[in-house]
Amino acid sequence: MESKDYLKNINEIKDLMNKSSRFISLSGLSGIMAGIYALIGGAIAYWLVDNSGSDYLILDGRIFTLAMLDLFLIAFLSIITGIYLTTKKAKRNGAKIWDTTSKRLIINFIIPLLAGGFYILIILGQGKYGHTGALMLIFYGLALINASKYSFGNIRYLGYTEIILGLIAALLPGYGFWLWILGFGVAHIIYGTWMHFKYDKN
Structure with a gap:
């Protein structure tokens, strides 16, 4: 009995250490919603280009501006929804939303994302459109992998998926x-659904 109690105590200590070093309040529903926003935004972008009379975007054109606004709205809605649902989950679990771990998570996520964002803007300014989608997927995947050590480790598998799709x-x-569409829409919905039933429901 003593050995069983000892092992139980060890496991409890490991669980506490894991929770203290990882931000576990991320909501699976926020991933689902981000995927839905991406699918809707992708449909709008497709409609814009399909009805523009041209098969490509022009940097200074109205269609390009609307497409960039579309991307901005997808990102904005995903961030706002993620903050709201994650805060709601943290309060329900009695956890802190803003602590050292969540700060590290955001910093490690945002650095590759910002670097990728600025790089994409630079090549768009040079009139190079061909690999924009690939670069978005790759840098987003790198950001997820970089941040995964401060949250659910399984997030890195979503990151690997995004990088593979980007390549x-x-x-x-x-x-x-x-x-x-597959990376930001479908993959988010699948991963968010899995995360919701594995973590949020328990």
Whole structure:
């Protein structure tokens, strides 16, 4: 009995250490909603280009501006929804939403994302559109992997998925849009659903 109690205490200590070093209040529903926003935004972007009379975007054109606004709204809605649902989950579990671990999570996530964002803006300014979707997927995947050590470790698998899709999009730029939809839309919904039933329901 004593050995069983000892092992139980060890496991409890490991669980406490894991919780103290990882931000575990991320909501699976926020991933689902981010995927839905991406699918809706992708449908809008497709409609804009399909009805523009051209098969490509022009940097200074109205369609390009609307497409950039579309992307901004997808990101904005995803962030706001993520903050709201994560805060709600943290309060329900009696956890802190803003502590050292969550700060580390955000910093490690935002650095690769900002670097990628600025790089994409630079190449767009040079009129190079072909690999935009691939770069978004790759840098987003790197950001997820970099932040995974401060949250659910399984997030890195979503990151790997995004990077693989990004590399495929770089090899097949003609399918970049659909791979972007698959990465930011479908993959988010699948992963968010899995995370919701594994973590949020317990």
